[in-house]
Amino acid sequence: MTQPIVEINHLQKRFGKFQALKDITMTVNAGEVFGFIGPNGAGKSTTIRTLLGILRKSGGDATIFGQDVWQDAVSIHRRIAYVPGDVYLWPNLSGGEVIDLFLKLNGQKHSATTDALIKDFKLDVTKKARTYSKGNRQKVALVAAFSTEADLYIFDEPTSGLDPLMEEVFQQHVLALKASGKSVLLSSHILSEVEHMCDRIGIIRDGVIIETGSLDDMRQLSRTQVTVSTNQPLDGIAKLPAVHGFTQSGAKASFAVDSEELGSVMSALTPLGIKSLQSTPPTLEDLFMRYYNQEGADADEQH
Incomplete structure (x- = not known):
């Protein structure tokens, strides 16, 4: 213990x-x-x-x-x-x-x-x-x-x-x-x-x-940034509830994924034929700003 x-x-x-x-x-x-x-x-x-x-x-x-x-x-x-x-x-x-x-x-x-x-x-x-x-x-x-x-x-x-x-x-x-x-x-x-x-x-x-909590624990509650290019169109990915800030340029797309849903998004990407993929876990700064802004918004709603 x-x-x-x-x-x-x-x-x-x-x-x-x-x-x-x-x-x-x-x-x-x-x-x-x-x-x-x-x-x-x-x-x-x-x-x-x-x-x-x-x-x-x-x-x-x-x-x-x-x-x-x-x-x-x-x-x-x-x-x-x-x-x-x-x-x-x-x-x-x-x-x-x-x-x-x-x-x-x-x-x-x-x-x-x-x-x-x-x-x-x-x-x-x-x-x-x-x-x-x-x-x-x-x-x-x-x-x-x-x-x-x-x-x-x-x-x-x-x-x-x-x-x-x-x-x-x-x-x-x-x-x-x-x-x-x-x-x-x-x-x-x-x-x-x-x-x-x-x-x-x-x-x-x-x-x-x-x-x-540990950084790993907190990262589970935040979003991973993903950049991916595929053989087939990515239109369906943008509609997934765990995907945020979807932007696309040709066959390449960038978006944020709720970290706890990363597995399901990868499952949706795989049939599209992944040519390249880069994922970046959230930094402490990302986490800090998310918690701070979230708490600030909560406090504003209470007033």
Whole structure:
């Protein structure tokens, strides 16, 4: 049985009259990378700050390692590593001194792993923190986090300010954590980042989790893009209920198919004599936009 590391049930958070979190329910299991996605302002950071015990919940429950995130924050923090989306450092310390201080605060020491990470992220640790760009401040926090021996790693928009090469380095190190059985909660609005690394994702919209599951599970509910050319006319294919956006040019046609009906559409295509066929599964971006637009339309209908 899969062991949950993080469990959130109907979590709510209000700031005065504003309800930032309305209904957050999700779990992060042992040894998985969980992607927490949604646009800025959807409630990702508020959820994470509540998990960290920085904010106190207004309703619902949240536990990490089976402990309450508010009452047991001190013991939980001994076992986690965290990188926020905007890192503030002590301006008069060098990057290297800040990394060592972060490690010391977590009861850890500078190691060969730390040196390798500094090299991987191409960070000049001799410079004062006040001279660092946003990207370099992120690198300091990432080096310290990846150097830390933790059971859960929480990253909240961790690659903001990093160039694409450094994003790739970040992804490699997250995948290494996953390979070693660690658990990771990754909040991001960069969908390609999440798609590359995550076992499961949760989509948040206006303080509510609207969908959770594996990418494969979600793809079953979305549409596959098909381009096909056949020996015989394709007119009948356009009339199938599972086919959407049918366009034709000569003997070649393009259309979207409900993924769960792909088999029946293929059965209808085969007697027509397939000359070429290309199918493209939906990307995370396709899924995200479909869920977001669908939920938005549902909400509009209710008003």
